[in-house]
Amino acid sequence: xTDPLPITPRTRLRRAPQRGAFDRATVYAILDAMPLxxxxxxxxxxxxxxxxxxWREGDHVYWHGSAAGRGLKAAVEQEVCLTVSLLDSFVLARxxxxxxxxxxxxxxxxxxLKIQDPDEKAAKLKCLIESLYPGRxxxxxxxxxxxxxxxxxxxxxxxxxxxxxxxxxxxxxxxxYARPIWAGxxxxxxxxxxxxxxxxxxxxxxxxxxxxxxxLG
Amino acid sequence: xTDPLPITPRTRLRRAPQRGAFDRATVYAILDAMPLxxxxxxxxxxxxxxxxxxWREGDHVYWHGSAAGRGLKAAVEQEVCLTVSLLDSFVLARxxxxxxxxxxxxxxxxxxLKIQDPDEKAAKLKCLIESLYPGRxxxxxxxxxxxxxxxxxxxxxxxxxxxxxxxxxxxxxxxxYARPIWAGxxxxxxxxxxxxxxxxxxxxxxxxxxxxxxxLG
Numbered sequence: 414x415t416d417p418l419p420i421t422p423r424t425r426l427r428r429a430p431q432r433g434a435f436d437r438a439t440v441y442a443i444l445d446a447m448p449l450x451x452x453x454x455x456x457x458x459x460x461x462x463x464x465x466x467x468w469r470e471g472d473h474v475y476w477h478g479s480a481a482g483r484g485l486k487a488a489v490e491q492e493v494c495l496t497v498s499l500l501d502s503f504v505l506a507r508x509x510x511x512x513x514x515x516x517x518x519x520x521x522x523x524x525x526l527k528i529q530d531p532d533e534k535a536a537k538l539k540c541l542i543e544s545l546y547p548g549r550x551x552x553x554x555x556x557x558x559x560x561x562x563x564x565x566x567x568x569x570x571x572x573x574x575x576x577x578x579x580x581x582x583x584x585x586x587x588x589x590y591a592r593p594i595w596a597g598x599x600x601x602x603x604x605x606x607x608x609x610x611x612x613x614x615x616x617x618x619x620x621x622x623x624x625x626x627x628x629l630g
Numbered sequence: 631x632t633d634p635l636p637i638t639p640r641t642r643l644r645r646a647p648q649r650g651a652f653d654r655a656t657v658y659a660i661l662d663a664m665p666l667x668x669x670x671x672x673x674x675x676x677x678x679x680x681x682x683x684x685w686r687e688g689d690h691v692y693w694h695g696s697a698a699g700r701g702l703k704a705a706v707e708q709e710v711c712l713t714v715s716l717l718d719s720f721v722l723a724r725x726x727x728x729x730x731x732x733x734x735x736x737x738x739x740x741x742x743l744k745i746q747d748p749d750e751k752a753a754k755l756k757c758l759i760e761s762l763y764p765g766r767x768x769x770x771x772x773x774x775x776x777x778x779x780x781x782x783x784x785x786x787x788x789x790x791x792x793x794x795x796x797x798x799x800x801x802x803x804x805x806x807y808a809r810p811i812w813a814g815x816x817x818x819x820x821x822x823x824x825x826x827x828x829x830x831x832x833x834x835x836x837x838x839x840x841x842x843x844x845x846l847g
C-alpha cells in the first residue's frame with residue numbers, strides 16, 4: 414500500500430506540486446472514502462464526464478452499468494480518466510485571490526477491460542455490495558443469469574494515478590494579515606442520515622446493521 | 631428559465647429516458663446547488679477529468695484557474711463536458727440488481743472561451759465570490775492587476791445541456807416484495823459545519839453572516 418506510483422506526464426503536477434501524492438495508500442483512501450466518481454472518456458471525438466459508482470478491490474478499480482449502454486461501450490479498452498473528489502472546506506481569505514477550497518481528489522488514468530466471465534462478474538458485484546453494506550449479499554435474492562448478463566463491469570488496474578490534496582486552510586499574503594477582514598474556513602462533509610425503510614417491507618423485518626453503518630468522507 | 635434545451639445526440643438519454651430533463655430551470659438548480667464540478671477535456675489524446683469550482687451567471691457557466699496551468703489552456707475553444715453531481719441516497723433493494731443511488735446531475739457540452747478583458751475578468755470573479763458569500767467582495771483587499779492577469783477564466787454558454795435525476799427510492803421486481811429482506815434508502819447530503827475563524831484574524835473582528843450562510847445541495 415505504501416508502494417510509490419510512477420509519476421508520468423499525465424499525473425505530474427505542474428502547478429502546486431506540494432499538493433500531489435503518489436503513493437497507493439493516499440490514493441486508495443480517497444477512493445474508499447467516496448463511491449461517487451466521474452469517469453471521462455471520448456465519444457465520437459468529444460469528452461464525456463459520467464458520474465457513476467466506483468469500487469476498489471486490491472489494485473483495481475471497477476465501475477458498472479447497463480451492458481446495452483453506450484457509456485461503458487465507449488470506454489472499453491480506450492483511454493479513460495476516473496476522478497474521485499471530496500470537498501472538505503471553503504476557504505475565505507482576505508483577498509479574492511486566496512479564496513480556495515480544501516479538498517482531496519484522486520485521478521486514475523488507464524484503459525479499462527470489460528469483465529467477460531459471469532462468475533467473475535458476480536464476484537465483483539458482490540464486492541461492490543459488500544464494500545458498501547457488509548453482510549448484505551447473502552441476504553439478497555440471488556442474481557439471475559440474465560441479470561449478470563445485462564450488467565457490464567469495467568475493470569482498470571491502478572497503475573497511473575495520483576492524489577491531489579489541499580488541506581491548508583487560509584493562506585494569505587503576509588501583508589494582508591494586518592487587515593481587519595474576517596478570514597476562516599467553512600468545513601463541509603457528506604452526512605449520512607437515518608435509513609428510511611421501504612413502506613413495502615414485510616412486517617417484522619429488522620433493519621440490518623449495514624443500513625446504518627455507511628460511512629463517507 | 632423554463633426554456634427547453636435542445637436534445638442532441640450527446641444529451642439524449644438512451645437508457646432510462648425518464649431520468650432526463652431538458653429545461654434550464656432543472657439544469658440551473660443543480661449547478662446552483664453544488665459549486666464542485668468535474669470538467670472533462672482531451673489533452674494530447676487522453677481524456678482528463680479535473681475537479682474544479684464552477685459558477686453560473688445567466689445562461690453561462692464559468693470556471694477558473696491559474697493562467698499558467700495546462701488544464702485550462704487545453705480546454706480553451708475545445709470540446710469539453712462539465713458535469714455537476716449530487717448524491718442524494720443509497721438505495722438498498724431486495725436484489726443486487728436493483729440496488730442503486732438517487733442523485734441529481736447536470737452535464738453541459740460546449741467549447742469554452744477564455745475571457746480576455748481584465749474588467750470583465752474581475753467582474754466574473756466578483757460574481758463567484760458573491761455567489762458563495764453574498765456581500766464579501768467589497769470587504770476584501772481589492773484584486774491587483776497582476777492577480778487578475780494570473781487568473782484565467784473560462785466562459786461557456788449553456789446551450790447543449792441536460793439533467794439526469796433519479797429520485798425513485800426502492801424499485802424492486804414485483805415478485806421480490808414478498809421476500810423477508812429489509813429494503814430502504816440511506817439518504818446522504820452535504821452538511822455545512824460551523825465556520826472556523828483564522829487564528830490570525832485581527833482581534834475584535836466579527837464573523838460576517840455570509841460565512842455561516844453557505845448552502846449546498
